[in-house]
Amino acid sequence: MSKSLCVIGLGYIGLPTAAIFASAGWDVIGVDINPMIVEKLNQGKIHIEETGLEDAVQKAVAQGKLRAQLEPTNADCFIIAVPTPINSDNIANIDYVLQATKAILPFIKQDNVIIIESTIPPRTIDDKIVPIFQEEGWRVGENIYLAYCPERVLPGRILTELVENSRIVGGVNEHSAQKAADVYKTFVKGTILTTTTVNAEMVKLMENTYRDVNIALVNELVKICDHLHIDALEVIKFANFHPRVNLHLPGPGVGGHCIAVDPYFIIEKAPNQSVLISNAREINNSMPSFVIEKVKKLVPNVNTKIAVFGLSYKGNNDDVRESPAVSVLKLLQLEGYHIAVYDPHVNQNQIETKLTSFEEAITDAECILVLTDHNEFKDISENRIIHLMKKPVIFDTRNCIEVKDNRISYFNYGKLP
Numbered sequence: 001m002s003k004s005l006c007v008i009g010l011g012y013i014g015l016p017t018a019a020i021f022a023s024a025g026w027d028v029i030g031v032d033i034n035p036m037i038v039e040k041l042n043q044g045k046i047h048i049e050e051t052g053l054e055d056a057v058q059k060a061v062a063q064g065k066l067r068a069q070l071e072p073t074n075a076d077c078f079i080i081a082v083p084t085p086i087n088s089d090n091i092a093n094i095d096y097v098l099q100a101t102k103a104i105l106p107f108i109k110q111d112n113v114i115i116i117e118s119t120i121p122p123r124t125i126d127d128k129i130v131p132i133f134q135e136e137g138w139r140v141g142e143n144i145y146l147a148y149c150p151e152r153v154l155p156g157r158i159l160t161e162l163v164e165n166s167r168i169v170g171g172v173n174e175h176s177a178q179k180a181a182d183v184y185k186t187f188v189k190g191t192i193l194t195t196t197t198v199n200a201e202m203v204k205l206m207e208n209t210y211r212d213v214n215i216a217l218v219n220e221l222v223k224i225c226d227h228l229h230i231d232a233l234e235v236i237k238f239a240n241f242h243p244r245v246n247l248h249l250p251g252p253g254v255g256g257h258c259i260a261v262d263p264y265f266i267i268e269k270a271p272n273q274s275v276l277i278s279n280a281r282e283i284n285n286s287m288p289s290f291v292i293e294k295v296k297k298l299v300p301n302v303n304t305k306i307a308v309f310g311l312s313y314k315g316n317n318d319d320v321r322e323s324p325a326v327s328v329l330k331l332l333q334l335e336g337y338h339i340a341v342y343d344p345h346v347n348q349n350q351i352e353t354k355l356t357s358f359e360e361a362i363t364d365a366e367c368i369l370v371l372t373d374h375n376e377f378k379d380i381s382e383n384r385i386i387h388l389m390k391k392p393v394i395f396d397t398r399n400c401i402e403v404k405d406n407r408i409s410y411f412n413y414g415k416l417p
Contacts, residue, residue: 002027006075006107008100010037010068012257012319013117013151014081015046016053016158022060024187029075030068041068049318049345052159074107077183081117081151083257090264092121094128101132108138113145113179119204119258120148121265125197130172141173147180148197150204155256155317166190170200208262209277211248215259216280218250219287222413233399233414250413252371252397253287253324255313260284260322288327291369291397292335297417298395299367302336305390307361310372311343311351315400318345325371329353332369340365344376359388366391373400382408 002025007018010032022028032038037047044058060066072078082096097118104114114133116125125148130140138144148170153161167184169192171177177194184192195203218236225232236247254260263281267274299306313323320326332339333353341353342361348354358376362368362385370377382405386392392408394401395417403410411417 003077004075005029005077005079006031006072006104008072008078008080008104009082009096009118010034010041011081011083012048012050012155012158013153014079015041015048015057016050016153016162017079017081017117017151018066019053019056019060020159020162020187022063022066023056026065026186028060028066029073030066031070031072032068033070035070038068038070041066050158051156056159072104072107074109075112077113077115078104078108079115079117080104084118084120084261085257086261086264091268092265094118094120094124097124098128098132101129105132105136108133108136108144110143111145113147113176113183115180115183116146116148117151119150119262119265120201122198122201122205122269124201125170125172141171141176145171145176145179146197147171147176148200149180149184150200152204152207155314155319163187164190167192168200168203169194170197170203172197202266205262205266208258209266209280212254212259212263212284213276213280214248215251215254216283218248219253220283221247222250222416223290226416231414233412249399251287251324252291252328254284255321255323255325256319257321260313284324288324288331291328291371291395292331294411294417295332295337295367295369295395296335298393298411299337303338304367305338305340305365306332307365307368307389308332308339308341309343309361309368309370309377310374310398311341311346312372312374315373315398316345316375318347318350320346320350326351328369328371343372343374345374359384363388364390367393367395370394370396370398370401373398377401 004027005021006029007014008031010030018028018030040047044061046054046057080100082100085093087093133140140146169177169181181192222232239245263277311325312320340356340361342358378400386407394410396412399412
C-alpha cells in the first residue's frame, strides 16, 4: 500500500518535490492558495519553467498519483514548502510558514511526519513551529515527528538534483530525524545526513551565504579593477589557475529567493557578529547602480532607447524574484531612458514593463544591455544588430556573448566604458 503525502505550496520547490514523490510511488496531494495553479496542475500543466517538470507532472496526474486542491487533507506525511520573503527592513517574514503549519493541524494524526522545507531563520522550528503542535496536545518527537529538510537544488536541474544531491535532515530529536530521512530514502540517491533542526537551519543559510560572499568578492574586484584600469575578467581567469582558488563570475548583482535573501536570516539573528555577511550584501546590492553608472557613460543622452536583454535572475529560467535585472530596469526608467525589454523566458504577467521581441527591442536602440545569460543571447544575429540599431553597442554584464563583427562595440566587466 502506497503512502500519502500532502505538499503545502506548489511553487519553484513545492511543485517539483510533489512530482518527484509522485514518481516514486507516493499518493500526493498538492495544496496551493492560488486557484490558477491548482487548476493547471489538475490538467497536467505547470505554471513555472523547469526542465522536465511538465512531463513529470503530466505523467503523475495521468497515473492518478498527483492532484491539487486549495485546502490540506489527511496524509501520512506533510511537507511545507511555502515562501519566506523578507520585509522592507530585511527581517524574515515567516507568516506563510506559520499559517501553513496551522492549516494542517486539523488533519494531523498520530505517527505523522511533518517536514518544513521552506528556508527559515535559525531556531524557527524550536521556537515557533514546535509550540504550535504542543498547544494542540501533540508530543512532538513522540507521537508526531517534526523535521527540517532544506532544498539545495539548482534551477534548471531541480528534478535531477532532488534525486542525486545529498540531503540534510534536522529532527527535533533523533527519532524524528530518522523518520524524515526514511521519507526521502524513497527516492534520494545521494547521502542523507541527519542532525538537529538548528544545525540544519544554519547549514541551509550558510550554503547560500557562502556563495553571496564569494560573488561579492568578485563584484568588488570589478570595481577595484575599473578604478585601476585592469581587466577584471582576465584577473579572475588566471587567478583560477591556482589549485586552491575558485573565484566566481561577477554580474549585475545577486538575485533569486536564496542567495539574495538567506544571508539576511543570519544577520537578523546575530547582527553584531555578521559583519562580513552584511558587507557582502551591501556590495552585491550596489551592483545595479554600478551598471547604471557605466550605461550613462556609454549613452549619456537619456532621450535614447536602450534594449534590455533579460529580466530573470538566472539564465534559461523565468524566475524574476529579487532579480538585479529588475532593479537595473527600474533605475534606467528613473533616469528617463526609453526602454525595450526582451526576455524569451519571462511571461508578461510576471512584470509590469511591456515585453518585446528581439527585433522590436533592438530597432533604433543605442545600446543592448545584457543582464541575464539566456542561451538565446549567446547566438544573436550580429547582422540584425548592425542594421537595426542606431548604434551597435553591447554592454554584457554576464560575459555571455562573443562578438565577432568589429562593427559592434562590445563592453563587459573586463572592458568597461
